[in-house]
Amino acid sequence: MTDDEGGIRTRGVRRAFGTVQAVTSVDLDARPGRVTALVGPNGSGKTTLLLMLAGLLAPDAGEVRVAGLDPAVDGRAARARIGWMPDVxxxxxxxxxxEVLTTVAAAYRMAPDDGARRAVELLELVHLTDLADSPAHVLSRGQKQRLGLARALVHDPDVLLLDEPASGLDPRSRVDLRRLVRRLAGAGKTVLISSHVLTELDEMADDAVFLSQGRTVRSQSVDDAAAELRAWRIAALSPGALADWLTAAGITARLEVDGSALVDLDGDEAAAALLRDAVAADVPVVSLAPAGGALEQAYLRLEEERR
Structure with missing residues (x-):
């Protein structure tokens, strides 16, 4: 990806706070038209990295380009291309x-009439029209999150940086968020999203960058993560028949207390073959599905490898 493609690129980025090295070495690419998930435990440097991408922190070292610009050098021009949604x-x-939205529109030097129209559009988009004239302090946590997303979209940015956008959202709002994020990516925007709810990222992300202790430890597409070896759960009407067949077939499995079994399979084709063989052996299978999301299992494997 070249700098002028409108995406995000970092190489060897570092940032410390005194003696604490928050970001040690992060290499990241996020492409236009795609949603990139930023995955890692608390303290891995995700929020610090997002703050540097948003131009709110300067890196100590390394290269940062957002929409072809260095936010630490070309601050005003970069912020005009970036939509930033913090976790709080x-x-x-x-x-x-x-008023929150029209004030932000004015800060981006939009004409008052344009800012007012944009506020109406965005309040409808995030389902806050009924609360348009309510003060922000009466909004719930989830409503404030939706207003924060609208605020990030006021100036129609090319790049969106979303830090825990689903925090506090009810199930309906979570679905709406996933659809909106996919729509924004479909319109050609670059979306980088950090979330602890990895199952939700599976449903909205195209790519993932995994961080640990301030470093990039892996970058891959969600499709590639789904095709890797991961645990699948198989259940049958007769747990005993299932266990006996797995043993006789020489299939390594971890039996669960509910009678189901976890089997490590290498993608959908291996799962289809397992199901075919079980049915052919008259095992009364009732379900076979991944035991967790692709990103969740990829993340857990990385943590196990690091330990």
Whole structure:
């Protein structure tokens, strides 16, 4: 990916706070038209990295390019291309939801009429029209998250940086968020999203970058993660028949207390073959599915390898 393609690129990025090295060495590529998941445990450097990409922190070393610009050098130009949604909504609590958006629009030097129209569009988009004239302090955590997303979209940015955007959202809002993120990527925007809910990232992300202790430890597509060796859960009407068949077939499995079994399989074709053989052996199979999301299992494998 070249710098002028409108995506995100970092190489060897470092950032310390005193003696604490928050980001040690991060290499990351996020492409336009795709959703890239930023995955890692607490303290892995995800939020610090996002702050550097947003131009709110300067890196100590390394290369950062967002939409072809260095946020630490070309701050104003970069911020015009970036939409930033932090994990905690911070705003003027006395302003209404509409005023929050029109104030941000003015900060981006949008004409008052354009800012007002944009506020109406975005409040409808995030389902806050009924609360447009309510002060921000009366909004719930989830409603503030939706307003924070609208705020990040005010100036129609090319790049979106979303830090835990689903935090506090109800199930309906989570579904709406996934659809909106996919729509934004479909429109050609670069979306980098950090979340602890890895099963949700499976449903909205195209690519993933895994961080651990401030370093990039793996980058891969979600499709590639799904095709790797991972645990599948197989259940049958007769747990005993299932266990006997697995033993007779020489298949290594981990039996669960509910009678199901976990089997490590290398992608969908291996799962289809297992199901075919079980049915041919008259095992009354009722379900066969991955035991967890592709990104969740990839992350857990990385943590096991590091230990």
């Amino acid at each position: 909504f911070g705003t003027w609590e006395s302003l209404t939801a509409r």
